[in-house]
Amino acid sequence: MEDSSVKLQISTLPSSPGVYQYYDKDDKLLYVGKAINLKKRVASYFNKEHDNARTRLLVKKIRTIRHIVVDTETDALLLENNLIKKYQPRYNVLLKDDKTYPWICIKNERFSRVFPTRKMIRDGSEYFGPYTSMRTVHILLDLIKGLYPLRTCNYDLSEEKIRTGKYKVCLEYHLGNCLGPCEGHQSEKSYNESIEAIRNILKGNFKESLVDFKKQMTQYASNMEFEEAQRVKEKIVILENYQAKSTIINPKINNVDVFSVVTDESFGYINYLQISYGSIIRSHTMEIKKKLDESDKELLQLAVIELRQRFQSICKEIYVPFSITVEEGVKVYIPKAGDKKHILDLSIRNAKYFRMERFKQAKIVDPDRHEKRIMAQMKKDLRLTEEPRHIECFDNSNIQGTNAVAACVVFKNGKPSKKDYRKFNIKTVVGPDDFASMEEVVYRRYKRLKEEEQPLPQLIIIDGGKGQLSSSLKSLDKLGLRGKIAIIGIAKRLEELFYPDDPIPLYLDKKSETLKIIQQLRNEAHRFGISFHRLKRSKEALNTELESIPGIGEKTVVELLSHFKSSKRIAAAEFDEIAKVVGSSRAKKIVTYFNSTKTE
Incomplete structure (x- = not known):
């Protein structure tokens, strides 16, 4: 299908909210997207030159455009999410529909059992979760069993069977873990009161259980039943300790979803916290691989819909770092201060921590992926036109003005390449002149690489401020390499980076991976230069x-x-x-x- 046919398809698109689908010449689905205005959004793909190579490739492959019109932007969001999960188009971020999360089930039966499960059976039973780890489920169940004795058997405890004495109490009864409803030792009303208290605990509400236990303790104490009072007191301590650990903000903040996003060049990390009575009852971070250089807003909006569906959230309030569109009936807050901002900051910290952990894992499990990610991030952070696979860093050493030398260290793919390190004796400069020394060394280094037709680096780093950078640029000008190799200067305060013809330095995040690589480069250049300087001084001392x-x-x-x-x-x-x-x-x-x- 020719470009004219694609233009014809665009011209017939409605200016309504909806979802568009791109297909290639083999009628294979390439991409699904949403839009408030279908015609404008689809036309924008063909009306401009895209910076992202993957997007340019997508546009070249498009042969057929199909669309589905919906009533609102919210409907478009939900439909887009479902289509992506169903068809997993090549150019969309991947959303994995994981159905194996654990739940806590309160079974729909007389004398309900409470147990963990990964399967939902629609028989009227109540399911709490899903939880992001089985460890959380076991912690909650251990707490519940310590507070409320429950049956663990799967007998049918109908009134008739209990009355006719069909069952006998088991070891759990004699151990005090069950109160023996199978023989009628515990009434259904008493058992259901425990189930209601468990329901509240699973929702994050501990208040009613604490009030009830305190009443029991007072009553036992007034009746001089001190052993029973002590047992209840121990339960109060267990519950208060758990509440203290789980409550992190104002208990008035209830039924709230919190979302934040942290991104790098290749991935987005979206953290989700669910808050109930001031407690975090769920925390989950998902990683999304970017396909078309999606913005933070696009990734967060997609993830919010996905995570709320996946964890079946019915919360009517969400906290996010910036405005997004969600389903109708849900209020969106962008906290600026107070408890709400505190919980959003906590979510952001979780996302950053997850990203850091993925970096560490990638180094061990998949070094190639880690290397690609680092290179892409450095390209973005340092505003380069290509990835700095080959970096060279220069440092001068002339302690007390004697034995002037310089060092050049080389990093390839983010790692030291020691066989390529070079040492220089300063030949044309008399006295301690850092600027002239740097000019000489840079000229000699790249004159030789050109003559020997060796590969040039993508990035040169000069250990020094604007003066050393200007001197280095003179050498690149003489060699005709100005503009062909990116060059930056680093000041004493490491996070300040200077660029040619730019008086304002670039400041990098002190915790960024890019800054760590630059710091490693400078430290290595300094170490190598100093060791060479010491060797030269030692030799001179020997000679004399x-x-x-x-x-x-x-x-x-x-x-x-x-x-x-x-x-x-x-x-x-x-x-x-x-x-x-x-x-x-x-x-x-x-x-x-x-x-x-x-x-x-």
Whole structure:
């Protein structure tokens, strides 16, 4: 189908809310999207040049456009979500419909059992959850069993069977874990009161259980039943401790969903917290791989619909960092201060922590993915036109103005490539002139790479501020490389990055991966430069001291320094000590030399 046919399809689209679907020449679904105005949104794909290569490729493949008109933007959101999950188009972010989350079931039966399950049976039973881990389920069930004795058997406890004595109490009754409803030792009314209290605890409401236990404790104490009162007190302590751990904000904040999003170049991380009576009763973070450079708003909006459906949330309030569209009847808040802002910040921290953990895991499990992500992030953070797969960093060393040297360290794919490190003796500069030294070293380095037709780096980092950066640029100009290699200067305050012809520095987040790589580069350049400087100073000291002794060569000097560590210690050493290292003949020459210098 020709471009004219695609234009014809666009021209016939309505200006209504709806969902559009792109198909390729083989009628395979490529992408599903939503729009407030179908015609405008679809036309925008073909009316502009896209920065994202994947989007450009998508547009080239589109041959057929189909659409579904809906009443509202909310309907479009829900329909888009369902179609993506059903068909999983190649150019859409992937939404996995995971149905294996655990639930806590209160069974629809006389003397209801309470147990964990991963299957929902629609028989009138109540299900609380789903929970994001079985560990949370077991913690809650252990709490409940410690407070309210419940039956664990699966007998049919009908009135008739209990009355006719069909069942006998089991070991659980004798252990005090069950009050024996199977033999009529516990009434249905009493059992149901416990179930109601459990219902409230699973909703995050501990108040009624605490009030009830405190009444029981007072009553037992007034009747002089102190052992029973103590047992109830222990239950109060258990419940209060659990409540203290789980309540993190104002208990008046109830039935609220909180969502936040953190993104990098390739992925989005959306954290979801569900709040009940000031407690977090659910926390879940989902990772979404970007396909078409989706914005934070697009990712969050998609994830909110998905997570609320997945966890069957009926909360009528949600807190988010910026305005989004959700289903009708739900209020959206963008907290700016107070308890609401506190819980949103907590959600953001959870998303960031999850992202950090994924980075650590990727390093171990999938180094290639980690490497690609780092390179893409550096390209974005440093405003580069290509990924900095090959980086070179320069550092000058001229302690107290002597023995001026420079170092060039090389990183490839975010890791040191030590075989490519280079050392430079400053040849054309007299005295401690960092600017001129940097100009000389950068010129020599890239003149040689050009002559030998070696690959040039994508990024040069100069350890210094605007002065050293300007000097380096002069060398690139002479070599005709200005604009062909990205170059930045880093100031003493590491997070300040200087760019050519830009007086305002770029500031990086102190915790960013990009800054960590730059810090590693500078530290390595500094270490390498200092070690070279020390070596040069040591050699110079050798030449002026030990090697000036008649009959003593470089090999002997190395042996002496390896043993004594300094020429000062050699001068102070006894004849026998030196002779053990280099023999009597040379030891005599050395001792004679140092004795003569002492008498001078």
